[in-house]
Amino acid sequence: MDPYPRPGTWRERLYIIIFHTYTPAGRLFDTLLLAVIMASLGVVMLDSIQAIHLRYGSWLYGLEWIFTGLFAIEYLLRVICAPRPRQYVTSFYGFIDLLAVLPAFIALLMPDAQYFLVIRVLRMMRVFRVLKLTPYLSQADFLMVALSSSRQKITVFLLAICTLVTMFGTFMYVIEGPANGFTSIPRSIYWAVVTLTTVGFGDMVPKTALGQTLAGMIMITGYSIIAVPTGIFTAELANAMRSATLQRDCPRCQKPTHEPDSSFCNRCGNPLFPPTEKSQPEESAH
Amino acid sequence: MDPYPRPGTWRERLYIIIFHTYTPAGRLFDTLLLAVIMASLGVVMLDSIQAIHLRYGSWLYGLEWIFTGLFAIEYLLRVICAPRPRQYVTSFYGFIDLLAVLPAFIALLMPDAQYFLVIRVLRMMRVFRVLKLTPYLSQADFLMVALSSSRQKITVFLLAICTLVTMFGTFMYVIEGPANGFTSIPRSIYWAVVTLTTVGFGDMVPKTALGQTLAGMIMITGYSIIAVPTGIFTAELANAMRSATLQRDCPRCQKPTHEPDSSFCNRCGNPLFPPTEKSQPEESAH
């Protein structure tokens, strides 16, 4: 699959360094990129603290320019050395990489626009791009399989949660009323979410006896039904991890995989390990 | 089971559209119904916000009439085209559908009655009626099997929770007393529920050293026993998911469950559906 199996030109060598991790130079590049991403995130955060902004605002402003420059250079290098530049630019990762460059330019043109902060923080997603190449993420794949196979069940669960909080929120609005801080149904639903998820900020609390009784029921509901997504995900994950079938061709019909404890082929009924054959065992059950 | 296998008359065609989803028209009808339900919910919520009520109250009042009219028309159509109208009217869904119409009429006659809000929000349950017909809900059935088979265990668990909060609540009432906000045993029990379920509003907090020690024990109890409903549900769900196997006792060794496509028992090698017995195989793969 590798478009440059034996790198010769500088473009090919650059491609290996920037897009792959398996060479020391590639690993160094990824580490540096990670450091720059984290540093640019740190600048965004420090700049949001009033005291630091007043004192070092211009320094951080300068740093932001430097990081943006680095990201721009990186983006250009990626476009230059990619085997099919157009394909890279229009790909998901190409978009993410461009996103790291653009917002700073826009934000510098219109420096008051707080909302560009969000895009600057989106740079953090590039961390996953870099880590994608490490062995850790094979584990994430595992989680993804379990999550995606329980997707439907989780959708049903979230729908049920939404219904519950709407119902409970309306009930509390009717019971407690604006006098006790439940000023509208949406605000009461917000309270119901806070309570059902066992967060419990305490900015709104029921004051009436009936409201406290209903609140108690909501809490016990929330406390108990947390079992549902946990159960769903655990069961799916256990399934994903248990994918251990017996790898052995049936001597008669050649069916290659069987349940882990099978003695007979469940398609043709032949013994999988006939007692007469004295041969060396060649297959192993994982 | 379908009462009109080959729809001819307009009543029959209407029945297919309103009660089923498998035709494009039926799917459209369900989507529209869902939109109207959500819109009527939105109106209830917006109307509860003081500022919006003062400004757009009469508009929302009008919209409520329109939605009620639509639900009334829908209810009449359902009664007209149902193969057995009386059976539909007295059924659970017939009741839910009627509920969507009545409250608005009553609420419009007595517009101050806040309590009709609750019934108006109950319309939300119709969402499940509509979604019932989508493939998603086969997943909900799955959850229901697991939930209903762990019903008894969950009842015991809830009973234990009730006993714990009553005990802890009384202890805290005695230890902290009205001076620290624990003004009565029911209120202290409410606090115990808030604490045991790890919600922790903070509207009542223990002030004495002994009270804080007991509170710490309640919290650790609540934090730990959340494992119980989770464990119960996970184990039941894993059971329910494992039952997607071929349920057929092997004629020789009685092994009850097999892989879905088995022809022979993988324990004893016997044919699961021996050719000599000439009956149809009653395999039931769930």
Add this chain to the structure above:
Amino acid sequence: MDPYPRPGTWRERLYIIIFHTYTPAGRLFDTLLLAVIMASLGVVMLDSIQAIHLRYGSWLYGLEWIFTGLFAIEYLLRVICAPRPRQYVTSFYGFIDLLAVLPAFIALLMPDAQYFLVIRVLRMMRVFRVLKLTPYLSQADFLMVALSSSRQKITVFLLAICTLVTMFGTFMYVIEGPANGFTSIPRSIYWAVVTLTTVGFGDMVPKTALGQTLAGMIMITGYSIIAVPTGIFTAELANAMRSATLQRDCPRCQKPTHEPDSSFCNRCGNPLFPPTEKSQPEESAH
């Protein structure tokens, strides 16, 4: 085991009614007892509400006498009809039953003593005595098996929690100090319990940047390690539920139980279901 297999005298009939549930009269007795227990609990709770105490205090006082009288009569009847009265009086349940009578007498002699409240609420434990006889509790047995077999693991877990909260509490005391409400190490440990268990009252909160960083770590720790007791209990419960072995005497060595999917006896190596024997299957695998 039943000491009166064919009840004849009134004492024997009374024994059946009071100590057993399997006759209609016995079931009625248990239901009444449950109602009296709940009513006496209700009186304790209502009496703790200031407004009700001032208005109906003397009525509730009278009701307490009546309930105490009923419990006293019940206790006497139990002593009279028990086959071995001395054994009953010294048993655990005899003590619980006596506890239901004594506190009220003492509390009436010294009516200010708030602490007797606790003993009055302990009557609630009699609910379990009554329910013990219902099928529900066979499920609780199930839970008890799982809980007791994970007892050691849970002890280790609780020990780790105690160490964590002591460490974190001391760190926070040093970082935040009395100025921010962390007035002593025990109080800081209380805060650490509130935070680690994700209760989060909000009566004490970190104010310094370092304190908030450490608090964030405590929260993520608490949020994550909730997986530990849940995992322990789930795995144990799954074990307790899976006790499904193959019940089949080995034709050669007569070993009676095998792993669910065994084809051969793992003690003597003989096929459990030899192909030559054409007999009817007599055993079933549960």
Add this chain to the structure above:
Amino acid sequence: MDPYPRPGTWRERLYIIIFHTYTPAGRLFDTLLLAVIMASLGVVMLDSIQAIHLRYGSWLYGLEWIFTGLFAIEYLLRVICAPRPRQYVTSFYGFIDLLAVLPAFIALLMPDAQYFLVIRVLRMMRVFRVLKLTPYLSQADFLMVALSSSRQKITVFLLAICTLVTMFGTFMYVIEGPANGFTSIPRSIYWAVVTLTTVGFGDMVPKTALGQTLAGMIMITGYSIIAVPTGIFTAELANAMRSATLQRDCPRCQKPTHEPDSSFCNRCGNPLFPPTEKSQPEESAH
């Protein structure tokens, strides 16, 4: 492994008492050590309470000296009787034991230094040194196996949590802004951790409708993804518990795990330890 198989000299007898638990004297030593550790912890805690410090400060000061003296004597004894003193001193436990002595000396020289409190509390870790020798900790080993085999998955999970709280925190900072208490991005991230972990102190709460909506989404996210570490750990623990089986590849069919007392493979009926091969069976039942 025991360096003194038949203790004769006083050094050898002391070694057995101090480093081992299997003699009554050794058990007594460990119990006393545990008591001294807990007492020294208690002194640290009591001393941090202002009222007690003012009244009994000098007493607690004296007690700290005594405990330090005891730990110093213990440390000297350990160095003297250890078979290889240098190896003990440079070992992990040697360091922990020294740590119990040093801080008090330093703290007494500079009594204001609050930060030495932390080191004094680190003595608590010695509790684990003492308990290490009890059977309970074999259970902790169990947990450790499960935790360490799910380490990678948990790292991925924590990384995802960090990304989520950074994103959500920035969004909330932009939406709510300093006027509503979200004074900087780091503080908003702190709030996001408090909310996502369902702790919910309530010291910062969203005030705007959009902020409350996003907060509700954060809460439901936090409430749902708690399933992920729980599922991971449960599946791993179930695996770790299931490994209490006979690990031996069947010579013919290679089935790798068997019931602990198996002589024959229950899949193919082959002897697991055939008599012809005259080697000792290397069965290893974990």
